[in-house]
Amino acid sequence: MFLAGLSCLVAVTCVVASAYRLTQVVSLTSLDPELLLDALKSDDSRRVCARLREGTAGGESVSWERELMAAFAESDARARDARVNEQLTELDGRAQRWARIPRVCASVATSAGFLLASIALVQGLSLPPEAEAPVGSGATVVGALNTLAIGIAGTSFCYAVHVRARRLVRKRLAAVDRLILRLEAVGTEARGTR
Numbered sequence: 803m804f805l806a807g808l809s810c811l812v813a814v815t816c817v818v819a820s821a822y823r824l825t826q827v828v829s830l831t832s833l834d835p836e837l838l839l840d841a842l843k844s845d846d847s848r849r850v851c852a853r854l855r856e857g858t859a860g861g862e863s864v865s866w867e868r869e870l871m872a873a874f875a876e877s878d879a880r881a882r883d884a885r886v887n888e889q890l891t892e893l894d895g896r897a898q899r900w901a902r903i904p905r906v907c908a909s910v911a912t913s914a915g916f917l918l919a920s921i922a923l924v925q926g927l928s929l930p931p932e933a934e935a936p937v938g939s940g941a942t943v944v945g946a947l948n949t950l951a952i953g954i955a956g957t958s959f960c961y962a963v964h965v966r967a968r969r970l971v972r973k974r975l976a977a978v979d980r981l982i983l984r985l986e987a988v989g990t991e992a993r994g995t996r
Contacts, residue, residue, distance in 0.1 A: 805918045805925075806949045812914040813956025816907035820963040823900040827967045827974075830896055832864045835977035842984045851988050866893060874985050882989075886982065893978060897971045904964035908957045915953015922946040 841850050855875065858868040866889065873885030926942025 803945065805922045806945060806952060809915050809918045809949045809952040812918075813911045813952050816911040816956045817959050819900075820904040820907050820960040823903045824963050824967050826900050827897070827970045830893065830971070830974050831866055831978070833858075833867050835974065835981045839977060839981045839984055842981070842988060847984075847988045848991065851985065866896075870985075874989050890978070890982070893975070897975060901967075901971075904960045904967065908960035908964065911953050911956030911960060913953075915950045915956070918953070919946040919950035922949050 838854065841847075841854075844850060851871075851874075854867075855871045858864045858871050869892075870886070870889045873882060873889055876882035876885055923942060923946045926945065
């Protein structure tokens with residue numbers, strides 16, 4: 803029973819660490835780039851861009867978006883490109899933060915489950931036959947399987963988080979790339995009409 807509890811503790815710790823990675827991916831940007839892109843596809847995209855610049859000016863929760871809008875407001879083309887690339891590098895760094903944790907946690911949860919189940923079997927089978935009689939060898943096997951099942955359950959969750967986070971990151975970064983292209987087009991249009 804102690805070993806199953808220990809396996810549960812390892813699995814829960816791995817699940818919490820993996821869930822933290824998922825929260826990092828979900829909150830990669832404060833504003834959804836897909837929604838921003840949809841708003842910028844309107845006929846009055848320059849006005850939307852100006853309102854977005856105003857809306858991100860004071861909020862700390864939208865710091866990445868504020869810096870991106872400030873980069874696009876830069877008048878010098880080389881400085882603008884450098885600042886936009888800096889923001890893309892920052893976003894990529896955020897996207898890669900804790901990226902390996904769910905895979906590592908899946909491995910740890912499985913390994914801990916197998917190790918602790920093996921220990922439970924060895925302990926149960928090493929008891930003298932007279933000490934085991936009231937409980938039976940079936941209890942030893944069931945206890946080991948429970949310990950293993952807990953580790954596998956933790957692994958399943960961690961792997962699911964890994965797959966979901968990877969998809970979310972790809973989708974979000976692709977949306978940001980399309981947003982950058984649209985912001986560049988809006989900026990080019992605005993500079994062309996001046």
